[in-house]
Amino acid sequence: MNFVDQVTVAVEAGDGGDGCISFRHEKFINKGGPDGGDGGDGGNIIFEASTNQDTLANFRYKKLIKAENGSRGGINNRHGKKGKNQIILVPVGTLIYHQDQLLVDLTLNHQKQIIAKGGQGGFGNAHFISSTRQAPKFAEKGLKGQKLELKLELKMIADVGLIGLPNVGKSSLIRRISQARPKIADYPFTTLKPSLGMMDFRGLAILVADIPGLIAGASCGKGLGFDFLRHIERTKILAHIIDITSLSPVDDYLTIRHELENYQISLKNKPEIIVFNKIDLLDQLEVDQIIKNFKKQLKNQSLILKISTQSLFGLDDFKGLIYQEINKINQLQPDIEPTKETIKIINFDHLNNQTDRKFIVKKIAKNVFKVTGQDLENLVNKTDFNNSEAINRLHNLLIKRGLVNELKKQGAKEDSLIYLADHKIDFLF
Ligand SMILES: Nc1nc2c(ncn2[C@@H]2O[C@H](COP(=O)(O)OP(=O)(O)OP(=O)(O)O)[C@@H](O)[C@H]2O)c(=O)[nH]1
Ligand SMILES: [Mg+2]
Structure with a gap:
């Protein structure tokens, strides 16, 4: 499973309908007044993020998407019908670009955005009547809808990001709890790009990301971490993995926290679970002592767990805790309701x-x-x-x-x- 999926697609909003030229024909009235109605506006192209979509694969075959045209105005001042909007469903986490300019980043379920605007309908001749112009014999044409070439990019948003120094056992953990199969080895930087795994627990599908090891200086571009900090920013929860046999778990922890904070302050407020791994290598008393010291030194409020990806100790607790925290967050941050207010028009050149x-x-x-x-x-x-x-x-x-x-x-x-x-x-x- 990849983090990024990309496709190009062309969209065409609907054309506006032409205004109508017409004059009233009434019995006993020799020359009726103008009664040509206005054309209807063309439909817009609207993108909507939906959790029911999970890939951009559909767009590989559908290269052009059109919205309906507005209808012509009619006689008797009849207004032409508006063209229907075309709503295009994409996965949550889709970014939409036009000529390398980011138009919108759809991060919430039901978030909607007008991307191409339908053409305005033209005025019918009835519109142009004035004291000096009693019988206008012209009408406006409808405007063309906007046509755009778009690039869609899906950046998967993981629910949980596994973070930690190199070699602490992040890849080993994701292999145990999902079908993801990143390489595991006894040296730092085994994992070179993030991989995703789906963890099923009590009917909830939780997306977990194994993020390559971060080191001091990652936020300034050192090591491999820089590109991946971006992904971490988008996850709901961080599981911070620490090697229990490390010389200084506190320093390990602070090194990573420091990099995260350097990169994006908003990370500070992201819920975190601290996971001590490799507890099979020490005896129980030692493990508890290390964790006790850790808590004492940091006065940290985070939830702490001990696990071993080798002996499988604590893995069910890990899953349960993640499940519980994700549920809490989902309740606190309900998706945007699909109301009109969430549709806004971006102000960029083509939407002058x-x-x-x-x-x-x-x-x-x-x-x-x-x-x-x-x-x-x-x-x-x-x-x-x-x-x-x-x-x-x-x-x-x-x-x-x-x-x-x-x-x-x-x-x-x-x-x-x-x-x-x-x-x-x-x-x-
Ligand atoms: N004894 C023991 N060894 C473990 C455990 N978990 C992982 N390891 C070992 O630790 C080493 C590193 O594991 P990885 O899963 O590759 O670590 P990582 O955090 O993904 O490392 P990077 O990808 O380099 O950042 C491997 O040799 C694993 O076999 C554990 O619970 N107990
Ligand atoms: Mg790894």
């Missing part, structure tokens, strides 16, 4: 605030200009270029928004080429 009217004009060659800005791009994309009234309206809006002035300032002329949202627009003085 559509009410922001800023734009940028850039001269990209002699007599060629490129205009960027979400608001102006939306206006252009909503325009039906086969409809002269729609084009007129666009021109008026571009003047109102200050684009024409800005172009003039930058030296644009009648014959200049102007690009805006993949369209070539005529210069308009």
Whole structure:
């Protein structure tokens, strides 16, 4: 079982429906008013973490995921239907990237996130009626939904992390309590990458991680530990394994604690069980004396256990204690309820605030200009270029928004080429 699983997937939010151009037809009324309804918005792409999912394997075959388009507006001011959101279930612990930028880290059951936003529906012609425009014969087109290439990465979140100095018996322990089979040997740094094992106890599946031995300086990159501190951070409980035959169990313990605290303060508050291993090598009295001294010196409140992965002593107690602590934590931290509040929109480039009217004009060659800005791009994309009234309206809006002035300032002329949202627009003085 691996810690990391990766896939790429493309998502497409739904397109907005076009607005409708229509005029009322009523008996005895010669020329009815405009009654073309608005198009519906396209559906969003939403990711939701779920404990019912445990791999990203499904995505290896499903490379494109789409949400529903919004419907066109109708006559009689009928609003087009909204496109259904597409909810994509992924395992808890999934990170979502777009062009190497982390968009979200889904760490809680039912946590939801909109990743691609559906296009806005266009306004129907009824929307454009005004004192000076009694019979608008144009409507807006719906905007396209966002399309994104995503990288999904699953970082398994273990319930329990086995930590400790090299050679204390972490791998031996995980082999005894799960089906994981990491190598065991009588030298430090036998384990080079974390391995995971599922421990079944009283019907509860508990994921245990064997973390490679940490040493003093791990938090600054020494030894192998640095990369793995990250994994430890995500576990619910730490089982700190100490070799009972060590010259100084207290120093061993403090060395590791120090590294954890150096790396992430939040580790301080993570529940911990201290496990003395290899007790088969000493007699009972010695073992108890060492533990008594340990407690006295550290005035530590943590739960302490003694085990031997060799003689199997204490392994059932270990499982029972972990079970009890995990249950306690699960009760204290209920999963997020699947309410609307947990859906938030990330603010990054592709989800630009559509009410922001800023734009940028850039001269990209002699007599060629490129205009960027979400608001102006939306206006252009909503325009039906086969409809002269729609084009007129666009021109008026571009003047109102200050684009024409800005172009003039930058030296644009009648014959200049102007690009805006993949369209070539005529210069308009
Ligand atoms: N006598 C005795 N030896 C043990 C016990 N547990 C582990 N060992 C031995 O201790 C040595 C190290 O065990 P590992 O399980 O590889 O230790 P580790 O903590 O995973 O070590 P690293 O992967 O290097 O960090 C091996 O030779 C094991 O056989 C035990 O309970 N009693
Ligand atoms: Mg090991």
